[in-house]
Amino acid sequence: MLQHVRPAVVLLLLFSALTGLVYPLAVTGIAQLAMPRQASGSLIEKNGVVVGSALIGQNFKSDRYFHPRPSATTDTDPNDATKTIDAPYNAANSTGSNLGPTSQKLVDRVKASVEAWRAMAGPGPVPADAVTTSASGLDPDVSPAAALAQVGSVAKARGLDESKLRQLVEASIERPFLGLIGEPRINILQLNLGLDRLQSS
Incomplete structure (x- = not known):
């Protein structure tokens, strides 16, 4: 059974490192070189x-x-956490009205x-x-x-x-x-x- 589990674990770790670390860092590095202003927001x-x-x-x-x-963005009502209030241009809650x-x-x-x-x-x-x-x-x-x-x-x-x-x-x-x-x-x-x-x- 170990001979079947070991390759699966190795592949999981390998692809986690590739897709979770190497790829994002490479894309970020290329973006910073090619378009530093846009890459920084x-x-x-x-x-x-x-x-x-x-x-x-x-x-x-x-x-x-x-x-x-x-703007249709909202935020949590400070007086009642179960409700929302209008909060135009609240970047933490990007949304349309859905009306x-x-x-x-x-x-x-x-x-x-x-x-x-x-x-x-x-x-x-x-x-x-x-x-x-x-x-x-x-x-x-x-x-x-x-x-x-x-x-x-x-x-x-x-x-x-x-x-x-x-x-x-x-x-x-x-x-x-x-x-x-x-x-x-x-x-x-x-x-x-x-x-x-x-x-x-």
Whole structure:
């Protein structure tokens, strides 16, 4: 019996080492050499201090900043561990709302988001990503339309010239990869950091 068990144990240990140690370390090493910034989490720094990641959105609430799209992430209710509370952009709990198109809760939430958007951006078309959540709840980007619609309210809150702010937004647009893959988008954290630099210059 030992002659049958020994090869199985040896193979288990060998493949555990290969797939659990050697392969992950090799992939990590290659990634660090080929794409060090992305392999380290696409971190964004301000004055030498990490302020976020280009891959994970943040919840900006102030009128002085551009707002991200809504987030459906939650967290444990501090008053009752059996319940959850809304916690936008909670990176420890990436999730969508899982609400279907016939859900009254979804309809009510989108209506409230549309009203809040119109109060901020004024009348006119409402970009879909401005009132809907992403599948992860952590989307760091918005459409150019969603950012451009906020120019007036941010300019007013900061006392900035709208044309300068519009130029900043347009310069922040990331184009589709190779002109084909993906949609034009704007990273909200990077845009807001550019906004702070614009005002301090």
